[in-house]
Amino acid sequence: MKQLIYILAFFGSILTFAQNSQLFDDANALYNDANYTEALEKYKTVLNSGEHSAELYFNIGNAHYKLNHIAPSIYYYEKALLLKPNDKDIKNNIAFARNMTVDAIDSVPEVGISKLIKNVTNMMSFDGWAKTAIVFVMLFVMLFIAYYFSHSTSKKRLTFLTSNLSFVLAIVSLVFAFHKFKLVSNDQPAIIFAQETKIKSEPNLRSTESFVLHEGTKVQVLDTVSNWKKIKLSDGKVGWIANDDIKMLKNF
Incomplete structure (x- = not known):
């Protein structure tokens, strides 16, 4: 059957x-x-x-x-x-x-160490960093075994140093893997579908208006409360928008 x-x-x-x-x-x-x-x-x-x-x-x-x-x-x-x-x-x-959108929103550029870390993290996917970590762990194990069974002082020194380096690189790769996972999880883009919508300071109709957005503008969703979503613009502005005025991009 x-x-x-x-x-x-x-x-x-x-x-x-x-x-x-x-x-x-x-x-x-x-x-x-x-x-x-x-x-x-x-x-x-x-x-x-x-x-x-x-x-x-x-x-x-x-x-x-x-x-x-x-x-x-x-x-x-x-x-x-x-x-x-x-x-x-x-x-x-x-x-x-x-070019058809109304809203002109500037992006706040990332600088310094945070930009460097993000650029390095984005060099590979989460799977890529995880596989790299596994490779370095395997290399560490093989080099440690070579160190343990080696009788030459120079070989022992070399395998000891390289095995420790492999272990450190495995840890670093694992850290980047989790950081990549966090970046992907926190990345929740959405597009404004309402022709014009008022962004509120709090998730209710009685709150004050923070700013106005128009259709086609891309935002990041930070949180959801009842029928409202907390959004953030590329220039750093934050506010609340009704669920019906926005559409999430990662919903396949």
């Missing part, structure tokens, strides 16, 4: 893949014919089936951009960029889309 279920699931996935591929091709054809609304409907049908890819998000962003939908175009370009952070086409198109 289980084998039959697995076989049916397998053929079902093949059928879904084939249907999505056809829908994607049809959507591309409609897009090339400047039928952007119809293309968008087919792209979203593929998306609603559970398909997630940089190419799909990129094309949805393109269709929204052609229709002058500021927030959705930036939102889907950003999602594509999450999956392919080094793609030049995505970077170029998102730059054009950002």
